[in-house]
Amino acid sequence: GENVEQHPSTLSVQEGDSAVIKCTYSDSASNYFPWYKQELGKGPQLIIDIRSNVGEKKDQRIAVTLNKTAKHFSLHITETQPEDSAVYFCAANLANYQLIWGAGTKLIIKP
Amino acid sequence: GAVVSQHPSRVICKSGTSVKIECRSLDFQATTMFWYRQFPKQSLMLMATSNEGSKATYEQGVEKDKFLINHASLTLSTLTVTSAHPEDSSFYICSAEQGAGNEQFFGPGTRLTVL
Numbered sequence: 001g002e003n004v005e006q007h008p009s010t011l012s013v014q015e016g017d018s019a020v021i022k023c024t025y026s027d028s029a030s031n032y033f034p035w036y037k038q039e040l041g042k043g044p045q046l047i048i049d050i051r052s053n054v055g056e057k058k059d060q061r062i063a064v065t066l067n068k069t070a071k072h073f074s075l076h077i078t079e080t081q082p083e084d085s086a087v088y089f090c091a092a093n094l095a096n097y098q099l100i101w102g103a104g105t106k107l108i109i110k111p
Numbered sequence: 112g113a114v115v116s117q118h119p120s121r122v123i124c125k126s127g128t129s130v131k132i133e134c135r136s137l138d139f140q141a142t143t144m145f146w147y148r149q150f151p152k153q154s155l156m157l158m159a160t161s162n163e164g165s166k167a168t169y170e171q172g173v174e175k176d177k178f179l180i181n182h183a184s185l186t187l188s189t190l191t192v193t194s195a196h197p198e199d200s201s202f203y204i205c206s207a208e209q210g211a212g213n214e215q216f217f218g219p220g221t222r223l224t225v226l
Contacts, residue, residue: 034214043117043204043217044155089154097143097208099215101154 002027004092006102014110019080021105023090024072030092033073034099035064038087047088048075077107085109114138115207117218124195125226131191132221134205140185141207145215146178149202161188195225 006023013019025033031052036044050057050064050073057064061080066073077084087106091099114137124130134144143162147155159180161167167180179191188207192199202222206215 036217041220041222043115043206043220046214046216049214098145098157098160103154 002030002092002094002100004090004100004102006090006105008105009103010106010108012108012110013080015080015082017080019075019077019084019107021075021088021090021107022072023074023092023102024070025092025100026071027092027094027100028071029095030100032093033064033066034091035062035075036089036091038089038104040086044089080107080109082109082111113209113214113216115205115216115218117205117221119221120219121222121224123224123226126196127194129191129193130195130223131189132203132205132223134188134190134207134218136186136207136209136216139207139209141188141209142185143208144182144188145206145208146180146188146190147204147206149204149220155204158190192223195223197225199223200225 004025034049035047037047038044048062048064050066061078063076087104089104090102116135118133146158149155157170158173159167159169161180161182163182163185169175182188202220204220206217208215
């Protein structure tokens with residue numbers, strides 16, 4: 001079946017440095033790629049998304065890049081802060097509007 | 112905008128009882144809602160897709176008679192865990208789709224503990 005692979009599973013960066021999380025997807029028909037942030041005991045929060053008609057999207061310290069040919073997309077967080085510590089999930093859509101989820105990346109920001 | 116609420120946030124029940132979880136889209140109409148469960152340190156596992164006014168579509172391996180879903184209006188879907196057992200203990204999360212653009216907005220989740 002279709003799947004989304006996410007790496008790394010854990011990422012530890014120094015406060016102020018950048019963090020990059022990468023995902024690859026298998027369904028060539030996918031055209032919507034959201035990123036969610038989940039804090040402990042809470043539901044996932046949509047932080048940024050990208051559609052297949054663009055290659056990059058930016059929102060302040062967060063950016064997402066998409067390479068449709070290679071079927072991979074990445075989340076970039078610059079100037080990381082302690083409140084960025086959370087689990088981040090990537091996802092890709094299927095034709096029936098469902099999302100296929102990555103396994104998640106635990107981001108740890110070291111002070 | 113795009114706020115989804117879930118109630119209750121936490122429930123503890125005895126084995127054999129039924130538990131109902133409500134999911135509401137507060138400021139938009141959601142033709143499609145999704146129910147997920149999540150085990151500790153794992154990703155979200157889709158249980159079922161719920162469309163307003165029609166029967167839910169369950170994922171393979173999810174018992175439809177055990178996890179009853181009702182989507183009676185464009186702003187409310189309910190999940191009832193019937194005859195709950197300890198193995199049903201999990202974090203249940205709903206999401207609502209705002210339009211057909213695939214954006215899913217999630218509720219805060221419900222922590223179910225079955226004793």
